[in-house]
Amino acid sequence: MSDNLPPELISEEDIQARINDLAARISTDYAGQGEVVLIGVLKGAFIFLADLSRRLTVPRSIEFIAVSSYGSGSKSGAVRLVMDVRGNIEGKHVLIVEDIVDTGNTLNYLIGILKSHGPASIKTCTLLHKAGCAEVDVEIDYVGFGIGDEWVVGYGLDYAEQNRTLPYIGNVTPTD
Ligand code: IMP
Ligand code: MG
Numbered sequence: 416m417s418d419n420l421p422p423e424l425i426s427e428e429d430i431q432a433r434i435n436d437l438a439a440r441i442s443t444d445y446a447g448q449g450e451v452v453l454i455g456v457l458k459g460a461f462i463f464l465a466d467l468s469r470r471l472t473v474p475r476s477i478e479f480i481a482v483s484s485y486g487s488g489s490k491s492g493a494v495r496l497v498m499d500v501r502g503n504i505e506g507k508h509v510l511i512v513e514d515i516v517d518t519g520n521t522l523n524y525l526i527g528i529l530k531s532h533g534p535a536s537i538k539t540c541t542l543l544h545k546a547g548c549a550e551v552d553v554e555i556d557y558v559g560f561g562i563g564d565e566w567v568v569g570y571g572l573d574y575a576e577q578n579r580t581l582p583y584i585g586n587v588t589p590t591d
């Protein structure tokens with residue numbers, strides 16, 4: 416990690432408080448429906464998924480899916496499936512857990528892939544949403560924070576694999 420820490424956009428305290436809210440809402444919404452399968456989108460959602468999943472009060476299990484956009488910096492490209500879910504999600508209630516939704520292309524692609532596995536339902540949850548950046552119309556059921564059109568790092572999110580383990584969300588100026 417670089418010695419120059421990115422300036423703070425959302426504090427650790429604010430993130431944690433918001434996750435409590437989201438966990439309470441999700442727990443209420445899924446109460447009495449049996450198990451919800453939380454599908455974390457690697458790599459960025461791993462920390463959010465860890466915190467969110469431990470605060471739910473409904474039965475839950477954990478799966479991961481990995482996708483990548485072509486490129487390693489801040490330019491978005493074609494979405495590609497790197498790793499599908501391992502468990503059988505047919506007939507299950509699925510909640511996709513994302514770090515951030517920008518253009519919506521990744522989430523849209525993921526919904527398509529997961530629908531083909533025949534779940535009972537699919538809902539979506541993202542910690543961050545870049546308002547005004549949508550290229551595709553995709554429904555997001557649970558949003559942590561809306562942010563502007565800027566590149567953010569920390570709490571799982573990276574820029575060129577840097578700063579994923581910061582406890583807060585900061586912003587950086589991409590150089591590509
Ligand atoms: P979308 O397909 O344009 O919605 O972009 C979604 C994916 O791009 C996210 O899952 C992230 O992996 C990545 N991404 C978009 N914006 C940011 C950002 O500001 N910081 C880190 N990753 C981002
Ligand atoms: Mg992601």
